[in-house]
Amino acid sequence: MKRIGLLGEKISHSYSPKIFSLLGGYDYLLFPTARENFEDFFKNNRLDGFNVTIPYKTKAMELCDTLSEEARATGCVNTVTKSEDGKIHGENTDIYGFEHMADRIRCNFKGKKVVILGSGGSSRTVKYVAEKHGASEIIVVSRTGENNYENISAHADADIIVNTTPVGMYPDNGKAPVDLSVFKKCKKVLDLIYNPSRTLLIQQAEALGIDCINGLYMLVCQAIRSANILLSENIDDDVAESVFEELEKEQKNIVFIGMPGCGKTTVGRLLASKLGREFVDTDGEIELEGGFIHEIFRRYGEPEFRKLENEVVRRVCKESGTVIATGGGAVLMPENIAAIRENATVVYLDAPLGSLEMTGRPLSRDRMTLMKMYFHRSKLYEKCADFKVKVSYDPEETLRSVMECLSL
Numbered sequence: 001m002k003r004i005g006l007l008g009e010k011i012s013h014s015y016s017p018k019i020f021s022l023l024g025g026y027d028y029l030l031f032p033t034a035r036e037n038f039e040d041f042f043k044n045n046r047l048d049g050f051n052v053t054i055p056y057k058t059k060a061m062e063l064c065d066t067l068s069e070e071a072r073a074t075g076c077v078n079t080v081t082k083s084e085d086g087k088i089h090g091e092n093t094d095i096y097g098f099e100h101m102a103d104r105i106r107c108n109f110k111g112k113k114v115v116i117l118g119s120g121g122s123s124r125t126v127k128y129v130a131e132k133h134g135a136s137e138i139i140v141v142s143r144t145g146e147n148n149y150e151n152i153s154a155h156a157d158a159d160i161i162v163n164t165t166p167v168g169m170y171p172d173n174g175k176a177p178v179d180l181s182v183f184k185k186c187k188k189v190l191d192l193i194y195n196p197s198r199t200l201l202i203q204q205a206e207a208l209g210i211d212c213i214n215g216l217y218m219l220v221c222q223a224i225r226s227a228n229i230l231l232s233e234n235i236d237d238d239v240a241e242s243v244f245e246e247l248e249k250e251q252k253n254i255v256f257i258g259m260p261g262c263g264k265t266t267v268g269r270l271l272a273s274k275l276g277r278e279f280v281d282t283d284g285e286i287e288l289e290g291g292f293i294h295e296i297f298r299r300y301g302e303p304e305f306r307k308l309e310n311e312v313v314r315r316v317c318k319e320s321g322t323v324i325a326t327g328g329g330a331v332l333m334p335e336n337i338a339a340i341r342e343n344a345t346v347v348y349l350d351a352p353l354g355s356l357e358m359t360g361r362p363l364s365r366d367r368m369t370l371m372k373m374y375f376h377r378s379k380l381y382e383k384c385a386d387f388k389v390k391v392s393y394d395p396e397e398t399l400r401s402v403m404e405c406l407s408l
Helices: 016-024 035-044 057-063 069-074 094-104 121-132 200-207 216-230 239-251 264-275 282-290 293-300 302-317 334-342 367-384 395-405
Strands: 004-008 029-032 049-052 079-082 088-091 113-117 137-141 160-163 188-191 211-213 253-257 279-281 323-325 344-350 387-390
Touching: 004 016, 004 035, 016 029, 016 216, 016 239, 035 057, 049 216, 057 088, 057 121, 069 088, 069 121, 079 216, 094 121, 094 216, 113 121, 121 137, 121 160, 188 200, 200 211, 200 334, 216 239, 253 264, 264 279, 264 323, 264 395, 279 282, 282 293, 282 302, 282 323, 293 302, 302 334, 334 344, 334 367, 344 367, 344 395, 387 395
Parallel strands: 004 029, 004 049, 113 137, 113 160, 160 188, 188 211, 253 323, 253 344, 279 323, 344 387
Antiparallel strands: 049 079, 079 088
């Protein structure tokens, strides 16, 4: 079996091994490599071939003996093979991946003004594709170049925005490279980041009604092209959709939101057990860090509790593949909604008011208070959720409804 893998700097959370496994059970290794060791590993490793990722795609091109036409044109390499005589050949399969990513949201570059955020290797790939498909104007924005983030408003007439920077990428979630409200004509946003699945840039695009896509489909499609090169296989493009759906489903968290006492923890535990996933209760995490919730409310008041809750929600929700139950008031802070939605499928458990448990709930003092709370929060739950599930008196029945809703 051929020895293949990924060469990069910080790659412990790469999805590539899982993708190659889904493509046919192929073993795919990770080789995190410091910058000072990159050239030696690149030239002297015993692999049959490998992929290259951030920040080495442009440096890799310089070290290859031969290059594909696309690699030469873009000035960067992400797929490397070795011939029997030891010659190193570089290809750029990101082009193929990005073209399919754009096609997925019917992004037509012809005659359009394209703003590319970032000037690294991935930016060159995007620029090549935009030029190839007839963009009328292409602006590359960097931190210190002629077109930078201080004067980006000069390009507010952009039709398409592509983010190739790592701003907002795991583990530094919760950031965005630009404010999309500046771009009044923008119709498409493509973010090459795939972890988290909904960066703040993607969430703002959704809120503004702009067609958008993250980089996961690009990753899958370029992996198929890479696998065919590295393994001398003929994997059909048709598998991209099934691999994409499986990977997205597996990597995204499932987060439950809803009123206090609606059964988020109970149903969450049942679902986690059914799926073999880790379960996290944000209220439980708060108590581990700050003491009993009713004591936090009594001694410090609600503002201190909300501060602790925000810290826990941001930390817990940035991970992948977890089932999470949030506190009833987690949606009260916009920052929490953004963090919850970044890397999750969000399920709103909607329970009848009469069924809500009030014992031990600091803010559920009486039925009238609970009713007012429900009418205030229900709109926030609706805004945050991807799916709404009616709660049954039988948790197992609610679980079945959730699993049906999520196609699990």
